[in-house]
Each structure stands twice: as C-alpha cells, then as structure tokens.
Amino acid sequence: xTVFGKLKKVFTGKxxxxxxxxxxxxxxxQGLLDKNNKILDxxxxxxxxxxxDYVFDKNYIVSSCQEMSDLVYKLIxxxxxxxxxxxxxxxxxxxxxxxxxxxxxxxxxxxxxADYVIPFETISRDSGDVxxxxxxxxxxxxxxxxxxxxxxxxxxxxxxxxFMEYNKIWDGVKAKPLTGEAGKEVCALIxxxxxxxxxxxxxQKSTEQLQLTAGDEKLxxxxxxxxxxxxxxxxxxxxxxxxxxxxxEKLVVRYKEVIASAYSPSAIEYRxxxxxxxxxxxxxxxxQLTIDAKVSGVLxxxxxxxxxxxxxxxxxxxxxGAPLVSxxxxxxxxxxxxxxxxEVEGLNVRHKRSMLSPKEDGGTEEQPVPEDLxxxxxxxxxxxxxxxxxxxxxxxxxxxxxDIEWALDKTNQFIILQTRPLNLKTQxxxxxxxxxxxxxxxxxxxxxxxxIAQRGVGAGKVVIVRDDEDMEDFPAGAILVSKYTSxxxxxxxPRASGIVTDVGSPTGHMATIAREFRVPTIVNxxxxxxxxxxxxxxxxxxxxxxxxxxRVKELCxxxxxxxxxxxxxxYRLISRVLKKIAPLNLLNPHHxxxxxxxxxxxxxxxxxVHEKAVQELLDLEFHERNLGAPAKKLKLNIxxxxxxxxxxxxxxxxxxxxxxxxxxxxxxxxxxTLDGMMTPGMWSTxxxxxxxxxxxxxxxxxxxxxxATPKYLGQNLAMISKEYMNLSLRLGYHFNIIxxxxxxKVNDNYAYFRxxxxxxDLQRRSRRAKLLAELLEAHDFRVDVRGDLVVxxxxxxxxxxxxxxxxxxxxxxxxxxxxDVTMVSDAEIxxxxxxxxxxxxxxxxxxx
Amino acid sequence: MSExxxxxxxxxxxEPIVWKRLKPALEKAGYEVEAFTQSSNxxxxxxxxxxxIVVTDLKMEGIDGMEFLSxxxxxxxxxxxxxxxxxxxxxxAKESFQKGVFxxxxxxxxxxxxxxxxxxAEAKVRQ
Numbered sequence: 001x002t003v004f005g006k007l008k009k010v011f012t013g014k015x016x017x018x019x020x021x022x023x024x025x026x027x028x029x030q031g032l033l034d035k036n037n038k039i040l041d042x043x044x045x046x047x048x049x050x051x052x053d054y055v056f057d058k059n060y061i062v063s064s065c066q067e068m069s070d071l072v073y074k075l076i077x078x079x080x081x082x083x084x085x086x087x088x089x090x091x092x093x094x095x096x097x098x099x100x101x102x103x104x105x106x107x108x109x110x111x112x113x114a115d116y117v118i119p120f121e122t123i124s125r126d127s128g129d130v131x132x133x134x135x136x137x138x139x140x141x142x143x144x145x146x147x148x149x150x151x152x153x154x155x156x157x158x159x160x161x162x163f164m165e166y167n168k169i170w171d172g173v174k175a176k177p178l179t180g181e182a183g184k185e186v187c188a189l190i191x192x193x194x195x196x197x198x199x200x201x202x203x204q205k206s207t208e209q210l211q212l213t214a215g216d217e218k219l220x221x222x223x224x225x226x227x228x229x230x231x232x233x234x235x236x237x238x239x240x241x242x243x244x245x246x247x248x249e250k251l252v253v254r255y256k257e258v259i260a261s262a263y264s265p266s267a268i269e270y271r272x273x274x275x276x277x278x279x280x281x282x283x284x285x286x287x288q289l290t291i292d293a294k295v296s297g298v299l300x301x302x303x304x305x306x307x308x309x310x311x312x313x314x315x316x317x318x319x320x321g322a323p324l325v326s327x328x329x330x331x332x333x334x335x336x337x338x339x340x341x342x343e344v345e346g347l348n349v350r351h352k353r354s355m356l357s358p359k360e361d362g363g364t365e366e367q368p369v370p371e372d373l374x375x376x377x378x379x380x381x382x383x384x385x386x387x388x389x390x391x392x393x394x395x396x397x398x399x400x401x402x403d404i405e406w407a408l409d410k411t412n413q414f415i416i417l418q419t420r421p422l423n424l425k426t427q428x429x430x431x432x433x434x435x436x437x438x439x440x441x442x443x444x445x446x447x448x449x450x451x452i453a454q455r456g457v458g459a460g461k462v463v464i465v466r467d468d469e470d471m472e473d474f475p476a477g478a479i480l481v482s483k484y485t486s487x488x489x490x491x492x493x494p495r496a497s498g499i500v501t502d503v504g505s506p507t508g509h510m511a512t513i514a515r516e517f518r519v520p521t522i523v524n525x526x527x528x529x530x531x532x533x534x535x536x537x538x539x540x541x542x543x544x545x546x547x548x549x550x551r552v553k554e555l556c557x558x559x560x561x562x563x564x565x566x567x568x569x570x571y572r573l574i575s576r577v578l579k580k581i582a583p584l585n586l587l588n589p590h591h592x593x594x595x596x597x598x599x600x601x602x603x604x605x606x607x608x609v610h611e612k613a614v615q616e617l618l619d620l621e622f623h624e625r626n627l628g629a630p631a632k633k634l635k636l637n638i639x640x641x642x643x644x645x646x647x648x649x650x651x652x653x654x655x656x657x658x659x660x661x662x663x664x665x666x667x668x669x670x671x672x673t674l675d676g677m678m679t680p681g682m683w684s685t686x687x688x689x690x691x692x693x694x695x696x697x698x699x700x701x702x703x704x705x706x707x708a709t710p711k712y713l714g715q716n717l718a719m720i721s722k723e724y725m726n727l728s729l730r731l732g733y734h735f736n737i738i739x740x741x742x743x744x745k746v747n748d749n750y751a752y753f754r755x756x757x758x759x760x761d762l763q764r765r766s767r768r769a770k771l772l773a774e775l776l777e778a779h780d781f782r783v784d785v786r787g788d789l790v791v792x793x794x795x796x797x798x799x800x801x802x803x804x805x806x807x808x809x810x811x812x813x814x815x816x817x818x819x820d821v822t823m824v825s826d827a828e829i830x831x832x833x834x835x836x837x838x839x840x841x842x843x844x845x846x847x848x
Numbered sequence: 849m850s851e852x853x854x855x856x857x858x859x860x861x862x863e864p865i866v867w868k869r870l871k872p873a874l875e876k877a878g879y880e881v882e883a884f885t886q887s888s889n890x891x892x893x894x895x896x897x898x899x900x901i902v903v904t905d906l907k908m909e910g911i912d913g914m915e916f917l918s919x920x921x922x923x924x925x926x927x928x929x930x931x932x933x934x935x936x937x938x939x940x941a942k943e944s945f946q947k948g949v950f951x952x953x954x955x956x957x958x959x960x961x962x963x964x965x966x967x968x969a970e971a972k973v974r975q
C-alpha cells in the first residue's frame with residue numbers, strides 16, 4: 001500500500017467528525033489561504049518562463065515542481081483538518097497527477113491518451129503529441145487554412161506506445177545510451193511484433209471508412225512517419241521511412257517498418273547530435289490516400305542560398321515527387337519574386353527523361369516521360385503564381401519560411417503533402433544586422449494608437465474593404481484596412497498579410513479569426529481608412545503597435561530569426577509539466593465534475609480545496625454546532641453580501657441575532673475597510689454592460705464562470721478579531737483577499753491586498769492590474785504584478801496610519817469592482833486614476 | 849584597449865540551455881562570445897586567452913565554478929567575473945565576492961538582467 005493509501009485508510013477509519021477548536025480551524029484556514037496564494041503565484045511564475053524572457057535550466061523545473069507538489073499536498077491536508085475525512089479522494093487525485101509529473105521529470109513522458117487511429121479532419125492544433133509533428137502541421141494547413149491535403153488517418157503515438165508495450169520492446173529501448181547495435185535489435189523486435197487486437201480493429205474500421213471516399217476503386221495509401229517534433233525546427237529530414245501507394249493488405253507490415261525506422265542507426269545518431277532524448281521518441285504514422293500527381297515538387301518560400309534576393313524557389317518534376325525529394329533527379333527550377341505579383345526571375349528547365357508513377361497493383365515504377373513533355377516546363381506561369389500564393393499563406397501562418405512538398409493533381413488542384421520550417425537563422429541574421437538604423441528610415445504613420453489583436457509583423461499593399469464586392473478580388477498578401485471589424489471579413493483574413501481597422505475591440509469575433517489564422521492585426525486605430533491610400537505599401541508591426549509607410553523588410557525578416565526557444569528540451573519539458581499543473585478544468589462548482597475525481601491538474605485541486613474550505617466556513621449550521629459563535633450577516637447599504645465570523649472582540653458585545661449593523665463592528669481593520677468602501681461615489685452602482693466577446697473570453701479563462709454564478713457573487717467572508725481581519729471577496733467577476741492586523745504594536749501591523757481575475761480579456765484585465773498597481777504604489781504599498789494578478793503589501797505603520805491605508809483599500813475594492821470592462825485603452829488608466837484621486841481627496845483630507 | 853575591438857565574453861554553464869539562450873542575446877548586443885559546457889575545456893581556454901568578462905555557473909561536475917573563477921581572477925585580475933547559480937546561498941555569495949566577483953545572479957533570471965550586469969562590467973573593464 002502506498003503512503004497515500006495508508007493515510008486514506010487512517011482517515012476513513014474515523015467514525016466521527018473531529019471537533020476542531022476554532023482557533024485551530026482558523027489558523028488552518030489562514031495557512032490554507034497562504035498555500036493557495038503561493039501555489040497560484042508559483043503557477044504564474046512557471047508560466048512566465050514560457051514567455052522567452054527568462055533563462056532557466058532543468059534544475060529550476062525540477063525544484064519548482066517539487067515545491068508545488070509539497071504545497072498542494074499540505075493544502076489537501078489543511079482541508080482535511082477543516083472538514084475531516086470529507087474529501088479523501090483528493091489524495092488519489094494528488095497522487096495521480098504527482099506521479100505523471102514525476103514521470104515527465106524522470107524522462108518518461110506520459111503520452112496523452114488518445115484513440116489509436118484518428119481521421120485527419122478531426123485533428124486540432126493541440127494534437128501534436130498524439131499525431132506527431134508532420135501530420136499536425138499538415139492537418140493545420142488543411143483544417144485551419146483550408147488548403148487541400150490528402151485524405152486519410154493517423155495511427156497515433158498512443159497506438160505506438162501500446163504496440164511497444166504489447167510486444168515488450170520498451171526495456172530494450174530504455175537502456176541508455178542507445179547504441180546502433182541495440183537499435184538494430186529493437187528494429188528486429190518491432191518487425192516480429194504483432195498489433196494489439198484493439199489497434200487492429202481500429203485500423204480495420206478506418207480503412208473501411210476511407211474506402212467509402214475512394215468509392216469502387218481499390219484503396220492505395222502513402223504510409224508516412226510523423227514522429228514527435230518531426231518537421232519542427234528539427235526536420236529529421238530523410239531519417240524515417242515512408243512508403244508510397246501501398247495496398248491495404250500491406251498496411252501492417254509498412255506500419256511496423258515506419259516505426260522501426262525511428263531506431264535506425266542514423267536516426268539514433270541524429271537524436272544524439274541534436275540533444276533529443278531517447279525518451280522523447282514517439283512515432284505516429286500517417287496514412288494518406290495516394291495522389292495521382294501530374295506534377296510534384298518542392299517549394300521554398302525563401303531561397304535559402306541567397307535570401308537577400310527575396311525569391312521563392314520551386315523545384316518540379318513530372319509524376320510523383322520522391323526522386324526529387326531524395327535528390328536523385330534535379331527537376332525544373334523556377335525562381336519567383338516573393339512580392340506580388342511574383343515576377344518570374346529565373347526559369348531553369350531540365351531535360352526530364354523519366355518519371356515516377358504509381359503502379360496499378362501497388363508501389364511505384366519509373367516510366368519514360370513522353371517526348372513532347374521532356375523539355376517542357378512542368379508548371380505554367382499561372383500555376384506558379386497560384387503555388388506562390390499558397391506558399392506565402394502557409395509561411396505567414398507558421399511565421400517562418402517554409403519548405404513545402406506539393407503535388408498538382410489531374411484536376412489541376414494543388415495538394416499540400418508536407419510543410420516544415422526552413423532554418424535560415426544564420427542567413428537571416430545578415431539581413432537584419434542593422435535593424436535599429438534601418439527601421440528609422442521609414443516614416444511612422446501610427447504609433448501606439450490602436451490595440452493589438454494578434455501579434456506579428458506583416459507588410460503589403462493597402463486594400464480598403466468597404467463592401468462585399470471589394471472582397472471577392474482581395475489580393476493575397478495585401479493589408480486589409482477596414483472601418484469596422486466585421487465577421488464578414490473573415491473569408492479574406494487568411495489571404496491578408498496584416499489587418500488594420502478604425503474601430504473594434506481585440507475581444508471581438510474578427511480578432512478571434514485573426515488569431516486563428518495568426519494574421520498580425522491592430523484594431524481601433526482611429527482613421528486608418530482615411531489616412532491610408534489604396535495601393536500604398538505599409539508595414540504593420542503588431543509587436544510594437546506601429547504602422548510604417550513602406551515595406552520594412554528588416555522587420556519582416558527579424559521575425560524569422562527569433563530564437564526557436566520553443567524547440568529547446570527545457571521549454572518542451574516545462575510546457576509538458578505545466579499541462580499537468582496549470583490548466584483549470586474545474587470551472588463550475590455546481591457541475592458534477594467539480595469533485596476530486598474531476599481534478600486533472602494541481603490548479604484543479606487548489607481550486608477545489610479553496611472552494612470547499614470557504615464553503616465549510618460559511619456553513620452557518622457548522623458554526624453553530626462547532627463554535628457556538630455563529631456567522632452573522634452584515635447589513636450594508638451597498639450590494640455586498642458579507643458574512644462575518646468574530647473570533648473575539650471584533651463585534652460589539654451586544655451584537656445578537658444573525659444580522660449586525662456596520663456600527664457594531666469594532667475590528668479596526670474591518671471598520672476602516674468598510675468606511676472606505678462606503679465612501680459616497682466609490683461604489684459605482686451603474687450597471688456596466690459586458691459585451692459578448694468579453695463574456696465568452698471569461699468562459700475559457702482561469703477563475704471564471706463559477707465567479708459569474710449568481711449564488712457565488714454574494715459569497716463574501718470576513719474573519720475578524722479586535723485587531724485582525726481576513727476578508728475574502730468575490731465582487732463582480734474577480735477575486736480579492738485582504739488580510740490585515742492593526743494594534744498598538746507598530747512592528748506587528750501589516751496589510752496584504754491581493755487581486756485576481758475579471759470577466760474580460762487579459763489585456764483589459766492587465767490594464768486594470770496596472771491601474772491598481774499605480775494606485776497602490778501612490779499610497780506607499782509595495783506592489784507585485786504578474787499579468788492580471790496584483791499583490792500589495794504594507795507594514796509597520798502606526799495604527800492611525802494603518803487605518804488610513806485600510807480605508808484606501810476599501811476605496812480600491814469599491815472603485816475597481818467592474819473597471820476591467822471599461823478598460824478599452826491605455827488612456828483609461830490615466831483617467832481612472834484621476835477619478836480615483838478626486839474621490840479619495842474628498843474622502844481623505846489628510847494624505848501622509 | 850581600443851574602442852573598436854569587441855568585448856570578449858566567456859560563458860560556462862553545464863546546462864547547454866543557459867548559454868544557448870545567452871549567447872545570441874549577447875551577440876546581438878555586440879559582444880564576442882565563447883560558450884562552454886565542460887569546465888575543464890573552459891579552464892584550458894582561459895589559460896590560452898584573456899577574456900574581458902567571464903560568466904560562470906557554480907555547481908558543476910569536475911572543476912567547480914568557485915575553482916574556475918579563482919583561476920580566472922589569479923591569471924587576469926582585470927577580468928570581471930559574473931556568477932550565475934540556481935543554488936544561491938549567503939555563503940556562496942559571500943565567498944564569491946571575497947574572491948573579487950563583479951556580481952552574483954540567481955537563476956532563473958531575465959536575459960535583460962544579465963545584459964545590464966554585463967554592460968556595467970564592460971564599463972568597468974574599459975575604464
């Protein structure tokens with residue numbers, strides 16, 4: 001039995017709920033709040049590391065996880081003290097999650113559980129772990145950008161894992177370091193292995209499904225590797241096997257051959273040279289319908305040999321592309337200008353004597369090229385243009401120049417077979433070496449006037465879109481300029497290099513689409529449709545919120561040189577452990593999943609524990625029974641449902657019954673805070689309308705929907721004594737804690753203010769955070785801001801001064817209640833500050 | 849020292865990610881950078897060449913950071929040493945400063961923070 005199992009047994013063994021003295025109960029609750037805060041801080045701090053600003057190593061990841069695990073465990077223990085034996089299943093949840101994190105840290109990644117076989121069309125952006133890099137890229141091209149790709153399905157990494165386990169091959173693999181010899185043995189084991197029965201069934205079902213699309217014709221498939229991380233910055237080019245035009249009968253054999261290629265000596269060596277661990281090998285296999293290609297080839301969206309020429313390169317052959325990709329034949333080579341209309345700058349047509357074609361009974365064969373085609377370019381000018389545009393759509397989306405394998409089918413449609421980033425870091429660096437000077441040469445049209453809806457940099461010609469007619473012929477790569485952010489513009493978004501609008505909000509539907517397609521977008525910029533001229537070349541820098549006159553190439557290329565931090569082992573590791581720590585799945589306390597069994601991350605557990613701890617303390621009956629000191633409702637002239645629990649001396653002795661008046665409050669900190677909240681004018685009573693976008697964003701965000709549930713809006717708790725107050729507030733849509741102690745002993749005095757959440761998007765919440773921080777600082781608080789989390793601390797002032805600070809906090813609580821909704825621009829910060837100062841000045845004549 | 853010669857920086861950290869993230873940032877800022885994962889190799893290098901600034905981790909396999917920076921300081925007192933460590937204690941900080949270290953930075957840190965310190969160290973070296 002595990003330690004946790006034992007613990008659980010000890011607890012469940014108790015027949016009666018423990019009677020806990022209130023002092024202990026309260027201390028425990030304080031400790032629980034403290035841990036809750038530390039855990040959330042730590043989650044935020046780890047999340048910060050993904051931003052790219054920080055330098056950290058594996059030690060940091062390991063020690064952060066250990067610290068977090070320790071805190072979460074103690075948090076559960078605290079809840080168990082408050083509500084003995086009531087939530088014992090939390091220990092199971094903890095153990096499960098903690099085990100997964102430990103496995104990740106020990107280099108045994110826990111592969112996300114998924115179906116063994118998934119059809120391409122259901123793959124989403126987050127499926128990379130399950131379907132591998134190559135198929136994930138291709139599925140995004142097809143499912144998001146809407147570009148044609150072959151139909152088919154993927155045999156997932158979950159299936160790979162099941163196969164390796166079923167055939168007991170892992171032991172041989174996990175012996176480190178893996179030598180070429182050991183690799184060969186692994187390959188042999190894979191070849192002899194058989195598929196688990198449920199994998200066989202899944203495969204059968206998927207091929208039958210695919211047969212329906214193929215109709216009466218016999219089904220032939222390309223069987224291609226799609227390993228973890230393949231086609232990211234590590235291309236693994238040519239490391240893994242692929243088989244073209246395979247009949248269904250051969251699928252299992254080919255599947256095994258493809259996964260075995262992950263253990264070929266060259267693949268092992270490649271991993272060693274790139275610092276990729278053996279534990280990170282997980283091979284998914286894509287099965288695609290054979291494309292009977294008229295022409296096939298490769299497109300580089302930027303010629304890597306001479307990037308300064310800003311050309312795209314197309315290589316093309318008749319028939320299938322394999323001989324070109326493997327380098328057996330050179331093929332035609334066309335150079336096109338990257339800028340529309342993509343002038344042809346070079347045309348190198350080769351003598352093409354043979355071509356590769358699909359064989360009728362499966363596999364491929366070489367065939368002679370008909371005489372009249374041997375010296376003919378494989379692509380017409382019109383086809384080159386179409387391909388160039390497709391290439392740039394993909395490049396803009398992935399934010400790096402791309403190496404794209406394509407085929408032109410018999411219906412003259414381009415099919416994307418594969419796309420991966422071209423690594424041009426070194427070449428690019430030369431192009432941007434004098435970035436600072438270069439940028440200064442371009443006139444600035446707008447700076448800091450709009451709001452960024454999607455980051456990135458894009459350059460192109462201005463197209464002002466006013467009505468539907470304008471949209472039909474929207475040229476690819478142009479900058480979309482429009483008055484409004486209208487959903488009807490959605491259909492041109494994928495073709496645009498950038499978007500600028502006069503009005504609109506970064507939370508609107510249009511912004512959501514811009515993000516979906518990753519098109520750099522600035523909204524609410526003012527008079528773009530008046531100032532910008534159709535056809536004018538501009539550069540939209542939606543990193544710095546600037547629009548330049550002209551095409552600032554250096555800026556565009558700078559994007560390409562950004563260090564691929566996302567590809568480092570440490571980044572991947574911290575992202576993976578964070579998946580088990582940070583996401584919040586328990587959103588609605590009334591949902592059946594709001595239970596220990598529903599906890600999938602440490603954040604879930606923390607959220608659950610906090611919710612339940614507050615609930616336990618609010619339970620009036622509980623207090624009657626346990627303490628003989630019932631919680632009392634405070635009658636206020638503001639809509640703040642506040643329950644007060646007096647631990648001693650916090651209320652007038654005559655306070656009887658379940659309701660109390662404010663003037664019966666003796667507790668110094670609470671009295672001052674209430675004073676501050678009820679100052680005339682501070683508690684804005686005007687209802688603020690919340691637009692749908694804001695509201696939608698709240699549904700997918702941390703600490704959200706539960707806070708919007710009416711029942712919980714009024715659930716506020718103050719625990720007080722004569723000198724002490726701990727106030728937990730949920731006002732509107734955010735979450736606020738104030739903890740303070742004020743006595744005659746100056747050294748013991750302190751106040752702690754903590755603020756998190758809100759219903760709108762992060763940008764507006766961050767503005768409110770900034771406002772709060774500035775206001776707190778103006779009143780001498782020491783302030784710490786992380787995203788939309790604000791913590792303010794002050795200590796060791798004498799009692800009268802502490803009382804004034806508490807009053808300020810009361811003002812802040814009232815004043816900032818719904819501010820995030822109105823924070824549409826940075827200017828709002830200043831004007832809100834002025835309003836606050838005016839109101840405060842009236843309320844507090846004496847500043848100190 | 850002539851103004852147009854680039855300031856020479858050596859980075860030593862047994863975790864490659866650390867110098868991989870620092871090297872480009874320093875190079876973009878105009879420094880010439882050599883980076884090492886093995887302290888023995890870094891030791892050989894400082895015996896061959898005098899660097900203006902050395903950035904080193906403390907806890908490493910083989911020759912540890914404290915030994916390495918002592919060697920650097922005794923060979924070339926004008927070289928400024930910046931310590932970066934994930935195991936910052938008062939003891940190690942004190943010991944480093946006694947050995948004449950320029951500054952001490954606890955991991956994880958922001959790239960900008962290190963860049964600032966390197967700039968200050970450069971100003972001192974170029975005095």
